[in-house]
Amino acid sequence: MKLPRFSRKTLCIPYAVFLVFFVIIPMCVILFYAFTDRDMHFSFSNFLQFFSDPTKLSTIVYSIVISLITTVICLVIAYPVALILARSKLKKKFVILMLFVLPMWINFVLRVNALRELFNLLSQADALAWLENANIFKTIVGMVYDFLPFMILPLYTTMLKIDDSLYEASADLGGNAFTTFFRITLPLSMPGIMSGVTMVFLPSMTNYVVSDMLGNAKVTIIGKFISDYFGNDWHMGSMIALVLLIIVFASTLLSGGLKSDENVRGTNL
């Protein structure tokens, strides 16, 4: 009997094993649970129930809205920062970039907890007392704080790649700052925007640690919903997870995240 020859492909085995155990099998389990009832019989009841229940649809829509707001705020804050970092002649650019990226290296739960305490402190001032019960506001601030680096980094790396000669050409042809921005910077940073949006929008739909800790568990996003269902009804929990998966897939497709030629997921720091 001949032993299989060792080749470079053999190096894929660990990853293949990982893939099977942690991606494919769990997916199959979710699929199985989503389409079975409590007696483990095949059933569409979860599916029908999901789409006929206003509570579940509301929660999905609600999560999308919260994610959208978070994403837009992140984009508005991150774009100028990335632009300044990438285009200006600042000497200590690296330091500024690190200031934005460093928090990512600190434990996430710790940061959210710190933010919670900060809000507590602030809400003790009379003028800011409204903060105490502004659960949605606090949740969104927390999400923005948490995901901002994920927006800045891809934007920064795409903008770095824009050829300087394009700006020179724009200046030569008499383009003012406004034209240059809309004709060169914005179109060429589009892949970065897309990548950043994906990296913020999708996790902020499910990150219920933030909404639990900062929103006093009164803001229920879809991730929390799934976790609540998994306490006692795995079938419905799996169905919601599956719907979420489809939404995620669709929005990734939409933002072109599946294209292989885009090399902008610049979290290589």
Add this chain to the structure above:
Amino acid sequence: MKKSRIFSIALAGAMLLPSLGMLTGCGGEDVITLRVYNWEEYIDEGGKGTFIFDELHELDENGDPVRDEHGNHIHIESDIVDDDYKAWYEETMGHALSEEGPRVLDDFCEWYERTHGQKIRVEYSTFGTNEDMYNEILLGNEYDLLCPSDYMIMKLAAEGRLQKYDESFFDETNPENYYVRNVSPFIAEKFATNAGLNIRKDPDGEDIYWKDYAAGYMWGTTGFVYNPAALEAAGIAEEELQTYGWDVFTDTRFKGKITAKDNVRDTYFVALGVTYQDELMELDRTANDYIPRLTAIFNATDEETIGTVEPTLMDIKNNIYSFETDTGKSDMVNGKIWLNYAWSGDAVYAIDLAESGKSEDGEDEAKAYLNYFVPEAGSNLFFDGWVMPKGANREAAQAFVNFMSMPQNAMRNSYYIGYTSVIAGEEFEMLDYADYLYGYYPEDEFEEGEEYDEPVDYDLSYFFYGEKHGSDEYAGIPAEPEQAEKRQLFAQFPTPEVIARSAVMDYYDEEASVRINELWSRVKAESLEPWTIVVIVVAVVAIVGGVLLLKFGDKIDFFRLGPKKGYKKVKEERA
């Protein structure tokens, strides 16, 4: 060729290694393993901060051991870990008690080997909620001993997942049956009668009683920790709470100043209390069927009840500060909220914490004095008990329960976790423990001429003699009036009055469970008006469309951000 063979063998070996470790981790063949699945932080862990260590070391005001000039701990004599206790330890364990505080689990292994002549290893793991534990069981994980709460014990028994304790376990004449000999008669009665719940059947058609399937571990009530100073500042009299009871949850004077639990069980229970407060108050408390009727109200899960409770739950959600799982204690200590719905053990912890002037993370904060009350209309009485799933090693599991039921060990566990043990002690050892914690002897503490509150008798006869005890039997401790009325003592050792108006929880059957979970998701979720949904969906479609346009717009002539007109003309002319 050879090389790759070695490589693949190495690879296979590397992959097998972890599983090998699992097999050999149990030691030799002569060691048996007891798999215990318990709540987090629910057993004495040994070392600093535990009963034996704290009692035998001089501690500073933060509870840390004081060191002498050589950096050594200072050992002291203790009133409760006294010569008797040490003698008991030496007799049981065969060696002297270490002042450093041994782990109770290690002690069990040593004791088991000594008494049963068999080496044992405890595989100890923990869970956070009854439901998590249940899911683990459902997934087929095997254990010898679990520690679920009352309703979960019922559920597991009704599904036929548990095995009964051996009859010999209940033989009181056997001196080694520490559980039956030491358990409080009050608890034993509750376990024998299911505390007023409907009797359920197991799959064999037999009636289920807790006593057959479970041995008690800890118990307590639920109520409210409250901040009297904050209430006074807001112009609310402390006494009002007693008459108010449950409706603090919907009273707008407490808006944003009260918390509920972030789980469906406790909050549904609370909502029943709020909704049916008047009915609960009107029940005839002297009637024989009072407890069953009380229990029925607190366990109603029919559709009509759910319909009535739903608006209450919404009101509760709008009135509370947060749904919390563990932030309630710290929010209470730092004064952010005034009332926190809590289990009695957590209440004791929060009151202690506030008094010590420390926040949970150890920073100095202003001292706060917190109190505890149990709604007049009735509340929840809960137990956690040891049960054995089918296939468990019954002998070892029962030995474990017996070991934990020795009063001296019950003290250790109770001290560590802050809840109340079900153990009373043959010689009422746990009364000594209560006395050591809360006994009040002003004549020893105060100089002559100083003013002090006269101690009151805190009657715990019901716990030590059972509910139907005779009038000439008394077991109790002298207590500070405040402690007896509303502080740690009152929380940790409930008065007979509190017990008399407390109901245990039943489990939800499958249909009810679906109904209540749907209710919970409706309460937790943001219910949007249909028109809002439409607006949002339109907005999302617009955004998606916009994105698509930006991406593919070039390909559609109409949207082309084309070249200037002049260029076009030239191009056309050329063509």
